[in-house]
Amino acid sequence: MFSHLSERLNKVIKNLTGQGRLTEANIQETLREIRKALLEADVALPVAKAFIEDIQAKAVGKEVMESLTPGQVLIKLVHDELVTVMGESNETLDLKAQPPAVILMAGLQGSGKTTTVAKLARWLQQIQKKSVLVASADIYRPAAIDQLETLAKTVGAEFFPSQTSQDPIDIAKGAIQAARNKVVDVVIIDTAGRLHIDEQMMSEIQRLHAAIQPVETLFVVDSMTGQDAVNTAKAFNDALPLTGVVLTKADGDARGGAALSIRYITGKPIKFIGIGEKIDALEPFYPDRIASRILGMGDILTLVEEAERNIDKAKAEKLVKKIKKGKVFDLDDFRDQLKQIHKMGGVMGIMSKLPGVNQLPDQVKSQFNDKRLVEIEAIINSMTPKERRYPDNIKNSHKRRIALGSGTSIQAINQLLKQFAQMQKMMKKMSKKGGMMKLMRGLQGKFPFGGGGGLPPGLPF
Incomplete structure (x- = not known):
């Protein structure tokens, strides 16, 4: 996510921090490079222009020019301007209405709208502790109704059945009444998408909106469409009283222009961002955290929140006691x-939120891939309980069986066993004194995630 923009901005910043002091000349050169980076990242021209003008007005001030660390001050200006453009802070859903609170989802076909309905239902249930009912008012695609029903079962949400012969307004009103009868907190209505914006589509969703008066009307847009994402967001915003935007497929968007442009162009906040295909790959959009990621500062707050949600605390405590x-x-x-x-999103999901990862050489970053992690798990799963407990006793004949069962090679098994033996020694050594923090530092370079067999020095594992 944002890798192209991040790479360009970090290169500009690195050149800037090497300067002993700032002058109007090197500020102008830096701003030209930042403007070029923004435009190459598909940021809308008016946004890029305003971005540069705002920074320029602040950068030529006395406190920046005379600062002992002018490069750092200018980096902070860039960070703060990124936050301002994307919306200052996270804007949460307003669900204060008399239950059920109704959320209407709008967007083009292929934007990931139906999947986002299920992701949002899961988030509301798990994080907000709300009961949720979902319904599809897409009467043009029977597959969309079936898809939502399947996804609703996956996330444990109530599903209101609908037919292609029904009117979308009747479907929505029926879903709301069903939720009222069952005392459900939130209703999410999926709507029909089109391959392009047309009058019939807009007219239908306007009638639907007027009939049910949702508390939230969210526009779902594919971030990978770049400038088109901003144009369609503006068209929907002109036709509907949108309350927010959900940016999907951000994990595949190397540019990130849509995230930087939508708030400025539409005036509507990005409330959520989709960062993968998995049903849990939806997170609230925090402009300050995204700005930090773009500038290579990491996103430790989100990482900690994910750890809180996903790590099995009982197992973690049990392991700590065992090692101690x-x-x-x-x-x-x-x-x-x-x-x-x-x-927690795999190795790359964790790595992307760590400070300084963008500064690592490409050959180092390429070592961190989840394929290796999946391969390791397959190897361990192909072992007997006794082999997993006593890996030192695994013979060559056992390795052939494990390789066959895991679809790997004896070489891959040997590599894992060698690295795991190093991990065991480190665990044993650290259990004597120094605590878990020292232990985790000591494990640096011992995790067999990368093709080269270890983590680069300096990362806070």
Whole structure:
């Protein structure tokens, strides 16, 4: 996400911090490079222009020019301007209405609208502790109704059945009444999408909006469409009283222009961002955190929140006690750790939120891939319980069976066992004194996630 923009801005910033002091000349050069980076990232021209003008007005001030660390001051100006453009702070859903609070979802076909309905239902249930009913008013695609029903079962939300022969308004009103009867907190209505904006589509959704008066009307847009995402957001905003935007497929959007442009062009906040295909890959949009990610400062707050939600605390405490008692850390324990990493978005999901990752060489970053993690888990799953407990006793004949069962090679198994032996020694050594923080630092370079077999120095694992 935002890798192209992040790479360009970090290069500009790196050149700037090497300057002993700021002059009007090197400020102008820096701003030209930032403007170029924004435009290459598909940021709308009016947004890029205003962005540069605002920074320029502040950068030529006395406090910046005479600062002992002018480069750092200018970086802060860029950070603050990114936050301002994207909306200052996260704007949450307003669900204060008499239950059920109704959320209407709008967007073009292919934007990920139906999947986002399910993701949002899951988020409301798990994070906000709300009961949720979902319904599809898309009478043009029977598959959309079936898809939503399947997704509703996956996330544990109530599903209101509908037919293609019904009127969308009747479907929505029926869903709201069903939610009222069952005392459900929130109703999410999925609507029909089109491949392009047309009058019939807009007329239908305007009638639907007028009939049900939702408390939230969210526009779902594919961030990978770049400038088109901003144009369609503006068209929908002109036709509907939108309350917010959900930006989907941000994990595949290397440019990030839509995230920087939508708030400025429409005046409507980005409330959520979709960062993957998994049903839990939806997170509230925090402009300050996104700005930090873009500038390579990491996003530790989101990482901590994900850890709080996904890490099995009972298992974690059990492992800590086990290590403190000097008991052997085995492959079953290691497999549990891999599962926790999966839940937090995989190695790349965690790495993307760590400070300084953008500054790592490409050959180092390429080592961190979740394929290796999946391969390790497959190898461990192909072992017997005894082999997982006593990996030192695994013979060559066992390795052939494990390789066949996991679809890997004996070489891959040997590599894992060698690295795991190093981990065991480190665990044993650190269990004597120094605590878990020292232990985690000591594990640097011992995790077999990368193709080269270890983490680069300096990362806070």
